Amino acid sequence: MVAGKRRAKVEDVHALAMGMPHVTVEHGKSGNPVYQVGGKSFVFFRTPRPDAVDPDTGERYPDVIVFWVPSESDKLALVQDEKSPFFTTPHFDGHRSVLLRASRIGELTLEELTEVVQDAWLSQASRRRTDAWLQEHPISTP
Template sequence: MVTEDDVRRVALSLPHTSERHSYGTPGFRVKDKLFARIREEGDVLALFVADESEKQGLISADPEKFFTTPHYDGYPMVLVRFAAVDVDELTELVTEAWRLRAPKRVLAELETR
């Protein structure tokens, strides 16, 4: 199970990432583009994914881990339960969401690390 501190540590380790409140909860942005947000529940992370198809695929493959709500209908965002992921999987999910939202120059910076 991951914690809010784990999410923060992973997200802020990525280049040009900042934390700023989004809907009253911690949101993580790359060059001012939101890529992840801790939801009001405190143990759920909202993440950008490539598209609606990927979102539905994740939910179908593991509904205990991934889910959505009507608020996110039509948006390429999936919800992730903290209790269902470990730090390695969290790192993979957050990094992918970051990649989807980061400008090309910033992506190149990550690749050179």
């Protein structure tokens, strides 16, 4: 299997986020990592919250990862497909982000996860940093 086609892992989120330029890591009260660019979060590991629960047991999901997205239409594209591992909750209405359970990350390829993390960074980075990164990493269209 080609490296980009292999299944994604949680470790890939950390590596990809840290691989973007000008990234710092903060840690929440529970020690959960929050990846930031210019002081703005773009990926973070969320603590269990009452808005993201198992529908069968009512237990809070302990493994939710939040990714910023460029726009509401990007968000809808990721969460509207019932087969998608991405989801949202009413708590995130009007917020340009999507949620993903770490336990479902293997439903994505490394290539797909890379795009999500890069888009998250691009959606939060300054215009100067975004322009510089895009010059070095031109987006190819099929």
